[in-house]
Each structure stands twice: as structure tokens, then as C-alpha cells.
Amino acid sequence: MEKIIKLSLSCLMAGASALFPSVVCAADGVTVNHLGVNNTLVRVDSGKRFLLMPVQESNDDATVNVVVDGKLEKTVYVRLAKSKVDYYVPLSLEDYSGHDVVLNVVTSQSRSTVREAKEDACWSRFVVSDTFDTSNREKYRPAFHHTPLYGWMNDPNGMVYKDGVWHLYYQYNPYGSKWQNMTWGHSSSTDLINWTHHPLAIEANGLGAVFSGSSVLDPDNTAGFGNDAIVSLYTSAAASQIQSLAHSKDNGATFEIYPGNPVITLESEARDPNMFWNAATGEWNLLLAHALDHEMLIFRSPDLKNWTLSSAFGKGLGAQDGVWECPDLFELSVDGTEEKKWMLICNINPGGPFGGSATQYFIGDFDGNTFTPDKDDEGNVPTKWMDFGKDHYATVSWSDAPDNRRTVIGWMSNWQYAAEVPTMQFRSANTLPREMGLFKATDGQIYVSTVPSPEVDMLRDRLVSRHSKLSAGKNPRKISLPADNDGICEILLDIDSRKGAPVSVMLSNDEGDYVDMVYNPSESTFTFDRRKSGVTDFSQDFPAVTVAPTFSDEDSTLKLRIFVDRSSIEVFEADGKFAMTNLVFPTAPYNRISFSADGGKADIRNLRIFSIKDIND
Template sequence: MNNILKNTMTAAAIALSISAGASDIQIDYLGTNNTLVRVKGANRYLMLPVQESNEDAKVNVLVNGNIERSFAVRLAKTKVDYTVPFDLSPFDGKDVVLDIVSSQGRASVREAKQDACWSNFSLSDTIDCANKEKYRPLYHHTPEWGWMNDPNGMFYKDGVWHLCYQWNPYGSKWQNMTWGSSTSTDLIHWEHHPAAIIPNGLGMVFSGSSAIDRSGSAGFGKDAVVAMYTSAGVSQMQSLAVSHDNGLTYDIYPANPVITMETEARDPNMFWDNDKKQWILVLAHALEHEMLFFTSPDMKQWTLRGSFGKGLGAQGGVWECPDLFRLKVDGTDKEKWMLICNINPGGPFGGSAVQYFTGDFDGNTFKADTDKNGNVATKWLDYGKDNYALVSWSDVPDGRRVAIGWMSNWQYAAEVPTMQFRSANTLPREIRLFEGLDGETYASCGVAQEMLGLRGKTFTEAKRLSVSGKKKSFALPESNSGACEITLDMNKGKSSKILLTLSNKEGECVSMWYDTAANTFSVDRRKSGITDFSQDFASVTTAPVLDTESTLSLRVFVDTSSIEVFGNGGRFAITNLVFPKSPYTTLTVSSEGGKGNISNLKVYSLNLK
């Protein structure tokens, strides 16, 4: 017997056909780390069993022997944490084969056969998206399942807010970057849609932007929605996609990529310059700590015009997710340009954060404002740990600039205590510019006016309180997992600190205080609940209170796993995740160093229907 025939017979002898509990699924084990899953029938989804502690397996989806799609998934070996759907509808009527290569070694065929995944594949016509997570937010946007990070491709059209986002459809860890898709008419209630843009031969789909081409300058038709994103394979390139159904589906531009560079650059943000009748693009030159500016007549042919940032602002980590726009300065006849530059790591309290610059932009060059000493100051849009990749919607009417961020931090985003999904977005914020008492221009980041639609009945109210070292307590709503909005005004009086504490029956608490001497506001989550999943989570974050008036107005939004604080209409913001073992049910107020005053205290239950 020759060796070729002998080897063939040996392979045939160890091939296994394993029942997966469904007659239309056949599983053939081929060797140490290669398995075929054959799928027949008319069901919509193949449910993939996931175990998060495993390493990724690579899956090539074969139809008629051709690779139609590739992705990575952490297939279960010893237990199933959850299942995720693979959509079979694009291959309707065809036999589909998943060619799976796993990274974990196996000692024997017997061991491989016993892996938990093989007996837990299943077919379904529906996806069970019922919330199984204690910490899923009640009024923040989240994906139905899977991992989410940066918001992408955001635009407003015909009364609808369109939000895409970095998404892994095949698990709750970072991988398989895809543009997920949601829409809303009120920024509160979100409708989920199928993926807008999926990975292809140029790589995964990283962050980018979308804009409405009012004149049809790109040749895709008048009012087409055009997206530009980073194709991330071996290298990073910029690609186009076009939508003719208001962003629900996108067609990939066949001549991609439209921008290539020798160095790492990503997260394109483009907009129409009506003054010069051209498109402008801001691109993050990530490792060079600068932003690049391009112009184009048609979104396809781009010319590099200038750069900004080297040696300025916070220079740690990488620069990512830019945004550039012009706003009026409140109370003046001035206009300023604002450049948002997300940075990771290097935030004021570690990890990722949002810095910004104000200044002038001539279509080619951005020149940042300087302080009285001639220096470009480092300014932060949020002083919490958990607001990153913040960018704004394009084409919002009335000159409004509405933005949203990813509510997490790269230090621990993959370790937070959820599993069905990971990460939410911040509340939408409206960005405005104002002049500080030092004459410099600053950005405010207040909650968007649409969030007034959340307010339900007043649960607790106190018109005026004198606060001292003796604590006064108020009940918080226990319904809706403690979700509520708290508003109040603080007057420092003779106090050195005015303190607010949210606490639960387990003794977990979030402490907040206005340091009237330092003119700062702080949030302490070190005893907030579960914090031990990361050494970087327990923290105190502090924001400067730029106003020196004696009264500080606060809006505090509490959800199942987050607290967002907005001071004086957003002149400072602090966004922090929290994971209490039970909802916070008590608000306690007190002061140090003398008496202070609290007025107009209201606790609102929220209308979540």
C-alpha cells in the first residue's frame, strides 16, 4: 500500500460526523484543530455557542466552495456562556459550510468531540434579545447583543437620528469590527437594524463618518448618504460606501480605498464646506499625535492640505476619532472652530478621554487659541473615566451640534461585569461654546434637550434646605432599577464642601462633592459596588468649576450602571460607570466647614415606555 492511499484512509478513519441535535446540521471533525459545520434547511439563523475565556476560532463561510465571509468567534469548549446568531439569509437556498480552525490545541479526537460547542449549535428563525443582564442600561443606547465601542457614521435626516457603531456580532469581546445600525426619532428610544457595513477583503470596518451629499457631487446621486470609514487589514486605508435608503444599507464603492498612506491613519470625519464648495476631511494620524486635513470636490480624490497637533495638548497614547465644526460663542458675535481629539491612553484620570481645541480654520490649516501666556491649553470635554470616541451627528438643523460617546474606558472595557452585551453610549449631549472669566473660549457639554422627554413624575422635592454636618436623607425611586434624574442648586454659603451621596442597602455608595474653596466638583466611585474586575476602575474624578458664582446647578442622571453629572448647563460633565449590587435608594446631603444651601431639589422618576 502506498503512503498516499494509507494517509487518505487514516484521515477517513478519524473523520467524525457528530449530531448537533438538529437534522440540518452536520459536524465533521478533520483533525487537531479543523472542523466543518454543514448547514442545510430554511432557518434564518445558525446559533453559535460562545465561551468568553476561549481564544478565537477562525471561521470561513463557504458556499459552493468559495469563501463568502470570514469572522472570528470564541467557540465554547467546556461551557456555553451565551449564543450569537450567524445570519443565513444572504445564502438562502444554498448549502453553507463553516470551515472552522480553532487555536486551542487538542490532545485527541475524543477530547475534540467533547467540546461543548459541537453539541450546542442550533438553528432558529428568531433571535431571543430579551435582556438577561442585570446591568443593561434602561435609557442609554446599547447593542442587542455583542461588543460595541465607537459611535460611527452619524447623521440626521427627515426627523430621524441615524447611529452606527463599532460592533462585534459574534461575541462580547472586541473583534470582527462591523458597523452596527440603530435609528431614533427622539434620541431616547432606539430601533435596531441589520449591520450597515460588514468586513470585506480590505479588512475590518473601523470608525468613520457619514454625510448627506446634497448636490450629488460624488456622482452617487443627489441626497445620497455617503460614508467614509477605515478599512483595517494589514494596513489602514480609507474607504467609501453609499446608501440610497437613508443609511439602512450601504453599497461598497468598488474603487476603494480612496486614501492610502505609509503610516497608520484612521477614523475619517468629513463634511461639506459651503463657503469654498468642497469636502473637508479630518483624519487621525494616530501614532504621530496629529490630525490631517484633506479637501476634495467629489469625496473620491483627496488632497492633503495641512496638519495640526504635534507637541500640543495631551500627547499620550494615540489620537483617534476627530471631529471638526464651527459654532457661535454664546453671548457674543464671535464664531470659533472646535476640533475634538479623542485620546487613548492619556486621559486626566487614566485611560481614554476626549480633549478638544478651539481656534480658527481656513479650510487647510487649524490654528488653536492660546491663553494669556501664549500657550495652547489642554482642555477636556468630560472629566469622568467613561466618555470616549465622542463625535457629533452631521446635518442637524438649527445649527445645533449634538454628540454622543462610547460609555467605557479601554482600561477595563472588556472586563466589565456584563456578558450578553458590552458597553453603552453616553446620553446625547449638545455642545456649545462660551467665554470663561479668563477670556478663553471653552466648550460646554450639556445633556441634549430631547432628554427632557425622559422625565416622569416628581418623586422627591425640597424647595430649600440648609445643610450642615448633620446629614439629611431623601428616598430615591426603587422602580426601574433606581433609574432617575436629580436636579438641584448648591449655594456654598459658609461651607468648604457640599456633599451628595447615593447609597443602597448594602452600604455601597457614590460620593460627590462641591469643593467651594478649590472650585471643583468630584465623584468618588471607589465604594460604588463591584470594582475588583480591574485595578483601574475604583477612582475619584474631579472637574474644574469654571464659574466663580456662589451657586452651582446640577443635573445627575442615574441608570442601572452609570452616573452622568452635568454642572451649570454642561460647563463641566463627569461620566462614570458603576455596578452596584442593588440600586441606589437613598440620597444624602451634608456640608463641611460651615452651612451651605441646597435649593430646587427634585428627583424625577423616568418615563421609559
């Protein structure tokens, strides 16, 4: 064994493979020792910053136990390459400099012989390096939406505003572009548009992976971690789901794990704690998703450590087809009135109105212990949706946002196909940041309004097209979209259907890809058809038509604001009465917009098209 350890790391010792058949020649700084058909040791020179691990996405996860000086440091799961290398992911070695580092790798796919196992592509492709290239290699990486530099991202969580900085934490896999190894990734921004990427914030420990949760400022030191500490509560997920506490004294850069974890345990699956200070009752409240029971549990606490269960909400209400996840609860004013109501967000998967995951919400009253939902005229609690596209999920708000703002952001994908979309270096983006409000519709019900955050205006570059009035009839009226940055743009327009006929707004390219958006004033609907939008064959669930109510009154004019990025389109009614978020993967950028009103006439008024800056370049 001693002789094997002393072999040259570059495997240049003559006859090494013959003398020690378990040794595989690898790159400088790496030695591979096979112990059996599915167990291998990878010895690493810890003098470099990273070990780059080769990934093949179609392969199964290998269990990679990182052993430092003979002690288990961490366990991660990586789809190590078998027949080809799709990309590399980095394992940081910076904390292990001068120590002995060994990966004890267990693969899930057994081989008949060690000789066969040695043929896997990964064993000769491990690389130690002082750099890891995160420059973009993706055609469909958004130009103005937040994305991880590499790896998988899903739910935003732990979002908090402090000292002029918006902190965005998110579910993150730093070891591949499919779901696994859940940690809290971290980005921050001073303007909600330009994001700075930071090291991992909270990683898995002996209690499990780090699932979603929330963060708050504790100005009065109720938890005992110091005034203005950022305190976070998240789900530790292993054999069971339990709730764990952490805090940061350096403005959210690093976190200390509370030694008294877990702080909440239940006899059934529960996750995604969302906590907030309730000024009316002088204590903390917490919502916890009782996922499989389709309800939200409501807790209260004086100190963020000791929680008392007050009530449960949701049994038999709203959409019940999927698990309930990622709750949020906050108070908003109803536009044009002095009335205030509470909005309870409940993300659900599956069971969305167009299949897969979506965000529903309830309007009602909250007394610090119990949430009481509003009912319709027939005495029922109506099901309401925050966004009417297929790609809007896990939406929650920033705590402690300035000026009493209720600012939210969502995950821009759908669990039906999130792991199969045609990107590989990274997967998933966030929606644009949005502001929440409430309005009362003609049916007497109160609904959420959703508009882009005011900072989004900073994305505008040049006004490339402006028309005060265009007539739309049977023959499409075409306008070119900007060529800058692959055609990304913001489009503002008013649709006036003079005879009440459906009006089509179509985005298209020279390859025959198109998205058809239709306003139907007689039905008060807005539809979005992406069945021919470009690349759609990666999932049978991706081609779809989504439909939003426009909440129109007698005025037949619909005012829209449309954001086109390289792989997404977000549509907002100008006053926020509906929002619609859909991914698209055109084979070439959409380069024109056209308007038509088959069977009638319509006017397109106040058309403005802005090019948009590429902030992710």
C-alpha cells in the same frame, strides 16, 4: 466522503460514531466533521434563519470561514465554547437558503488528539433556529441609554440626520461581547431617545474590517451617487489601514461599496475619517487621525472621492501619551458674543486625565486648509477635556443636524476595562445625546459647554420629590430616591455653600454601596468618588476619583443636573460648564440621596427628583 455527507443531520443513524469517528453528534440541522486537532467542518441546514453559535468568553477566538456552495463567503472570529456555554450569537442564514453551507473552523488551541478536540462543548451545542432571543437578561443594562441588543459596541460613527431621522452607526461585533469582527451596526431614532435597531449596515470585505468613519448628505450630487445620497467614508483595516467609500440611496438602510476603494492610502497608520461640507470654501473637508504620530491630517475634496492633503495639526500639542483617534471639527458661536470659533475634537487612548481613554479638544480658527489653535496668556496651547469622568470616549457629532444644532454622542466606557465590565449579553452603551456650545471663562479662555439635548426632557415620568430649600450640615440630610425601574432618575439641585465648606452629595443603598460627589467652592472643583460604588473588582483601574473644574465665579452656588441609570451616572453643570460621566455597578439600586457639609453649613435649593421611563424594557 459521500457517505458522511448523507448521514442524518441529527446523527441518529445507528453506529455513525463507530463507522466514522470524525463525526460528532450535534443538534438537528448540524453535522460536525473533525479533520484534525484544530480543524473542524460544521455542515449546516440552510433552511432555517440562524445558526446559533455557542460562546465561552474566556476562550480564544476561533477562525470561522463561512463557505457557501464551495466558495468563501466571509470569515468571522468567534470564541467558541470549550468547557461551558456563556451565551449564543447568531450567524444569519437567510441569504443562503437552498445553498450548501459549511463552516471551516480553525481553533487556536491545538489538542493532542482528535478525540480530545471532540470534547469541546461547542461541537454538540450548535443550533439552527428561526428565532434568536434578544430579550434582556442583564441586571445592568441601561434603562434610558442606547445599547446594542447583544454583542460588543464601541465608537459611534457615521452619524447623520436625514428627513427627521437620527441615524446612529457604531463599531459593532455581532459575534460576541468582546472587541472583534468590526462592522457598522445601525440604530435610528426620531427623538434621540427611543431607538430602533436595524440590520448590519456595512460589513467587512476583502479590504478589511470596518473601522470608524463619518457620513454626510450630498444634496448637490458632488460624488455622482445621486442628489441627497448618504455618503460614508470609513477605515478598512487589515494588514494596513486605508480609507474606503460607500453610499446609501435608501436613507441609510443599506450601503453600496464604492468599487474604486480605497480612496485614501498613506504609508503609515491613519484612521477614523471625519468629513464635512465647508460652505465658506465650497468644498469638502476631512480630518483623518494620524494615530501613532499624534496628529490630525486635514484634506479637501470637490467630490468626496479625490482627496488632497492640505496640512497636519497637533504635533507636540495637547495630551500626547496615547494614540489620537476619532476626530471632529466644527464651528460654534461663543455664548454672549458675536464671535465664532472652531472646535477640533481629538479622542485619545490612553492618556486621559484619570487613566485610559478620554476626549480632548482644541479651540481655534480654520480656513479650509489649516487649523490654528488658540493660545493662553503664556503662549501655550492648553489641553482641554470635554468630559471629566472616566467613561466618555469617541465622541463625535451628527452631520446635517437641524436648526444648526451641534449634537454629539459618545461611547460610555473606557478601554482600560471595557471588555471586563460585569455584563455578558452585551457590552457598552452610549452617553446621553448632548448639545455643544462655547463660553468664555474668567481666565479668558474659551471652553466647550455640554448640556443634555432638549429631547432628554421627555424621559421624565413623575416628579417624586421636591424641596425648595434643605439645610445641610454635619449630619447627612437624606431623601429617598424613586423605587420605580430600579431607582433610575433625574436629580436637579442647586448647592449654596454659605461658608465655602465642601458639600457632599451622596448616592447610596442598603448594601453599603455609595457614590460620594463633593463640591468644593474654595477650590472650584467637583469630585466623584466611585471606589465603593458597588462591583468594582473586575479591574484595578475601575475604582477611581474623578475631578472637574467648576469654572466658578464669585457666586458659590453650583447648579447640577444628575442622571442615574442602572450602570451609569452623568453629571452636568446646569449651564454646561462641565460634564462628568462615570459607570457604576451597584449591588442593589441606589435608593437614597444625602447631603452634608462637614465643618460648615450649606443650603440645597430647588431640589427636584424625577423618575424616568424605562425605554429599553
